[in-house]
Amino acid sequence: MTSTSAAPVTGDGVLTTIAEFDQWWAGRHRAGRFEVTRIPFAELDTWHFDEATGNLGHDSGRFFTIEGLQVEVGGGAVDWQPIINQPEIGLLGIVVKEFGGVLHCLMQAKMEPGNVNTLQLSPTVQATRSNYTQVHRGATTRYLDLFIGPDRGEVLVDVLQSEQGAWFWRKRNRNVVVRITEDVPINDDYRWLPLHLVRELMRVDNLVNMDARTVLSCMPFAQPDEAVQSKGTSFADALTRSYLSDKALHTSGAVLSWFTEAKTMCDWSVRLIPVGEVRNWSRTEYEIADDAGRDFRIIGVRVEAGNREVAAWTQPLLEPRGQGLAIFVTRSINDVLHVLVQARPEIGLLDLVEMGPTVQLLPGRDPADVDDPFVKGVATGEVGRIRYDTVLSEEGGRFLNALTRYRVVEVGDEFPVDVPPNFCWLTVRQLMDLLRHGHYLNIEARSLLACVHSLW
Amino acid sequence: MTSTSAAPVTGDGVLTTIAEFDQWWAGRHRAGRFEVTRIPFAELDTWHFDEATGNLGHDSGRFFTIEGLQVEVGGGAVDWQPIINQPEIGLLGIVVKEFGGVLHCLMQAKMEPGNVNTLQLSPTVQATRSNYTQVHRGATTRYLDLFIGPDRGEVLVDVLQSEQGAWFWRKRNRNVVVRITEDVPINDDYRWLPLHLVRELMRVDNLVNMDARTVLSCMPFAQPDEAVQSKGTSFADALTRSYLSDKALHTSGAVLSWFTEAKTMCDWSVRLIPVGEVRNWSRTEYEIADDAGRDFRIIGVRVEAGNREVAAWTQPLLEPRGQGLAIFVTRSINDVLHVLVQARPEIGLLDLVEMGPTVQLLPGRDPADVDDPFVKGVATGEVGRIRYDTVLSEEGGRFLNALTRYRVVEVGDEFPVDVPPNFCWLTVRQLMDLLRHGHYLNIEARSLLACVHSLW
Numbered sequence: 001m002t003s004t005s006a007a008p009v010t011g012d013g014v015l016t017t018i019a020e021f022d023q024w025w026a027g028r029h030r031a032g033r034f035e036v037t038r039i040p041f042a043e044l045d046t047w048h049f050d051e052a053t054g055n056l057g058h059d060s061g062r063f064f065t066i067e068g069l070q071v072e073v074g075g076g077a078v079d080w081q082p083i084i085n086q087p088e089i090g091l092l093g094i095v096v097k098e099f100g101g102v103l104h105c106l107m108q109a110k111m112e113p114g115n116v117n118t119l120q121l122s123p124t125v126q127a128t129r130s131n132y133t134q135v136h137r138g139a140t141t142r143y144l145d146l147f148i149g150p151d152r153g154e155v156l157v158d159v160l161q162s163e164q165g166a167w168f169w170r171k172r173n174r175n176v177v178v179r180i181t182e183d184v185p186i187n188d189d190y191r192w193l194p195l196h197l198v199r200e201l202m203r204v205d206n207l208v209n210m211d212a213r214t215v216l217s218c219m220p221f222a223q224p225d226e227a228v229q230s231k232g233t234s235f236a237d238a239l240t241r242s243y244l245s246d247k248a249l250h251t252s253g254a255v256l257s258w259f260t261e262a263k264t265m266c267d268w269s270v271r272l273i274p275v276g277e278v279r280n281w282s283r284t285e286y287e288i289a290d291d292a293g294r295d296f297r298i299i300g301v302r303v304e305a306g307n308r309e310v311a312a313w314t315q316p317l318l319e320p321r322g323q324g325l326a327i328f329v330t331r332s333i334n335d336v337l338h339v340l341v342q343a344r345p346e347i348g349l350l351d352l353v354e355m356g357p358t359v360q361l362l363p364g365r366d367p368a369d370v371d372d373p374f375v376k377g378v379a380t381g382e383v384g385r386i387r388y389d390t391v392l393s394e395e396g397g398r399f400l401n402a403l404t405r406y407r408v409v410e411v412g413d414e415f416p417v418d419v420p421p422n423f424c425w426l427t428v429r430q431l432m433d434l435l436r437h438g439h440y441l442n443i444e445a446r447s448l449l450a451c452v453h454s455l456w
Numbered sequence: 457m458t459s460t461s462a463a464p465v466t467g468d469g470v471l472t473t474i475a476e477f478d479q480w481w482a483g484r485h486r487a488g489r490f491e492v493t494r495i496p497f498a499e500l501d502t503w504h505f506d507e508a509t510g511n512l513g514h515d516s517g518r519f520f521t522i523e524g525l526q527v528e529v530g531g532g533a534v535d536w537q538p539i540i541n542q543p544e545i546g547l548l549g550i551v552v553k554e555f556g557g558v559l560h561c562l563m564q565a566k567m568e569p570g571n572v573n574t575l576q577l578s579p580t581v582q583a584t585r586s587n588y589t590q591v592h593r594g595a596t597t598r599y600l601d602l603f604i605g606p607d608r609g610e611v612l613v614d615v616l617q618s619e620q621g622a623w624f625w626r627k628r629n630r631n632v633v634v635r636i637t638e639d640v641p642i643n644d645d646y647r648w649l650p651l652h653l654v655r656e657l658m659r660v661d662n663l664v665n666m667d668a669r670t671v672l673s674c675m676p677f678a679q680p681d682e683a684v685q686s687k688g689t690s691f692a693d694a695l696t697r698s699y700l701s702d703k704a705l706h707t708s709g710a711v712l713s714w715f716t717e718a719k720t721m722c723d724w725s726v727r728l729i730p731v732g733e734v735r736n737w738s739r740t741e742y743e744i745a746d747d748a749g750r751d752f753r754i755i756g757v758r759v760e761a762g763n764r765e766v767a768a769w770t771q772p773l774l775e776p777r778g779q780g781l782a783i784f785v786t787r788s789i790n791d792v793l794h795v796l797v798q799a800r801p802e803i804g805l806l807d808l809v810e811m812g813p814t815v816q817l818l819p820g821r822d823p824a825d826v827d828d829p830f831v832k833g834v835a836t837g838e839v840g841r842i843r844y845d846t847v848l849s850e851e852g853g854r855f856l857n858a859l860t861r862y863r864v865v866e867v868g869d870e871f872p873v874d875v876p877p878n879f880c881w882l883t884v885r886q887l888m889d890l891l892r893h894g895h896y897l898n899i900e901a902r903s904l905l906a907c908v909h910s911l912w
């Protein structure tokens with residue numbers, strides 16, 4: 001097994017400026033060796049289709065399987081699709097430490113086979129349970145001992161959060177932030193970045209990966225503390241107050257009641273079925289795809305890499321067609337910025353309904369096809385002033401080239417405060433309070449919240 | 457259809473004393489007409505066994521079904537049992553109102569076929585979605601409009617909470633408390649009781665039903681406000697401080713992290729199977745039971761009643777053998793009473809792990825058989841001073857004679873503050889904060905919390 005990145009760097013591994021970051025990042029690109037090749041399913045060397053069900057799984061029975069899913073809406077309409085079943089709870093962790101009074105995050109330059117650009121900025125640790133119990137017999141996971149066991153740091157965040165409800169069956173990961181004070185050896189693939197620099201990098205297309213974004217969204221610190229006194233009326237002023245103010249449109253009790261009502265109203269019945277029984281989807285030598293050619297496909301790839309735990313492997317990936325869209329509509333209400341979330345059922349979520357973006361379109365869905373007149377103008381870009389607009393990647397370990405355009409728009413008095421029953425205005429502070437618990441914000445909403453964090 | 461209780465009472469329907477309550481209650485017993493007869497499955501007149509699966513369901517496809525469940529622990533040991541699958545979310549609601557500055561609850565004298573004593577004190581509304589959408593074509597649910605729709609009261613509590621994880625497949629109900637100020641006509645089966653009187657009645661065996669207890673456990677009000685200043689060292693003083701004090705042994709962040717760890721460690725894999733495939737359980741003309749005769753049975757009953765929504769029906773019930781046991785160990789730590797909860801996986805819970813009582817034994821399990829030396833003395837009654845000890849009933853609409861002994865015990869310095877990793881000390885205030893959300897306290901722990909509320 002070859003590795004290009006075994007030696008700790010000299011110095012403390014702290015980067016301070018974008019220029020320093022760019023230099024390190026370019027070096028990581030040069031050091032990496034990574035090739036992804038599409039292969040027929042027959043060449044997946046440790047994966048096989050179950051004869052009875054048609055499900056695609058790993059020979060060890062671990063990692064994940066491609067299964068089928070059936071959803072029945074209110075005892076009426078029925079739909080089917082393949083879905084990724086990955087029951088293990090993985091760990092997504094960022095280590096933070098203060099240098100000169102400034103909070104820094106230990107970030108990783110990590111290659112994932114599905115990344116459109118190979119390398120993305122990732123959490124300190126990103127490990128499935130299979131990874132860290134070493135089912136694949138590769139190297140141990142670096143820095144894992146800072147999160148688990150007797151040497152772990154001070155825990156600042158530790159919560160199970162969901163992932164894509166459209167593609168995963170009840171997948172959740174443990175989002176963890178620990179603070180350390182001691183020195184740790186810094187490997188070439190890792191650097192300490194000031195939190196504000198990480199947030200600045202959120203503006204770069206396809207750089208900060210999904211796993212980093214979900215952990216960053218939960219970070220409850222390094223927020224403004226006195227700017228709340230500002231009387232300013234700018235977007236930034238209203239945003240600052242949104243982290244701090246008690247002047248929310250709805251009490252937290254009213255928000256919880258609204259959400260309970262939305263969950264109660266969802267009458268979907270969802271269950272796993274053999275992928276061979278998924279109607280209107282077919283399997284060829286190279287892919288499992290919907291006959292209409294509008295949805296995603298399941299494909300197989302061969303990966304050859306230099307700085308992953310194992311040097312070469314084959315695996316299935318889910319490949320969407322086209323690009324997704326996720327938009328948070330924000331509006332100043334009583335001088336405090338509010339975010340408009342939607343209570344949104346998704347087939348793969350454990351509790352079915354979580355709060356999602358104001359607009360959330362799966363890849364391939366045309367904004368012009370949005371039916372709901374309430375959000376159509378926002379979806380097509382005709383309504384609202386754009387405050388954030390960046391294309392970011394979803395999980396490169398399971399999805400191939402899955403890109404979503406994340407957008408935060410500001411609206412004014414032309415947009416109503418009274419909204420349809422599946423929507424609710426929350427302050428950023430209220431969103432952060434909910435994020436201490438699972439089952440509230442879906443992964444797309446959490447990505448957008450990380451984008452919002454980058455705006456002040 | 458006959459009804460013995462159609463006319464509103466004269467007066468305001470407020471009861472103030474135990475004597476007044478006893479008089480009303482005796483009247484309700486006399487007014488009721490209720491007979492429950494065991495019948496062979498063949499006489500269940502709107503229920504049938506599915507030929508392919510052996511599952512027992514209602515002809516309408518609604519209400520609930522008896523299915524099978526398979527649990528695999530860590531990819532190793534496998535176990536099976538029947539389970540009740542009731543996917544609809546019901547509503548358990550208590551209306552509260554102030555009379556003369558005192559908070560009163562509108563409580564119902566409600567008959568349930570499985571109640572050991574027929575009649576128990578129940579929430580204002582206790583309705584499955586089938587009830588209130590009238591699948592059974594009976595009368596409308598009284599007072600439901602105070603909880604749903606344009607006339608509803610001020611919402612004080614509104615949260616989905618789980619029910620018995622050993623017997624229900626992912627069942628949850630919506631626990632709601634609304635406050636009204638206007639007058640409503642009071643039916644003979646309903647009375648306004650001061651909250652303190654309801655709590656006093658919690659000391660009576662098999663009186664306050666499970667649905668009332670879970671709603672009462674979530675009530676965040678009518679708690680002490682200044683007694684916290686008391687320097688007293690009694691149990692009552694420490695309990696009072698437990699509702700108010702910030703002096704918890706663990707921060708709320710540490711509690712959430714402990715719980716996340718417990719959920720991550722659970723490697724159970726659970727799925728529904730046809731009840732016909734449940735091993736070591738058999739179906740006879742009268743029951744589905746485990747061959748060893750140690751667990752529960754599924755039976756059929758005919759019910760004839762005067763004051764239910766429909767006058768006669770047949771249905772399956774789950775009948776446990778013996779009595780359950782649920783114990784909260786409490787201890788003063790830094791002069792604040794703490795409750796010892798256990799992170800406990802249960803096969804039927806949506807998220808598998810919730811916080812349960814310190815000791816929780818299913819009916820028929822002998823306390824002497826408890827393996828864990830840490831809690832064995834508590835289970836057998838050798839350790840701790842008993843502060844509450846009452847037998848209460850579980851859900852009489854689904855279970856026949858399901859009784860649990862609920863006990864709150866106080867321990868002192870002889871009991872360690874350092875506890876095994878599946879246990880954690882929380883203050884009552886911390887428990888109440890968690891109860892604003894679902895997926896935290898299981899039904900037995902919530903019943904015990906309602907018992908704790910009755911202790912001051």
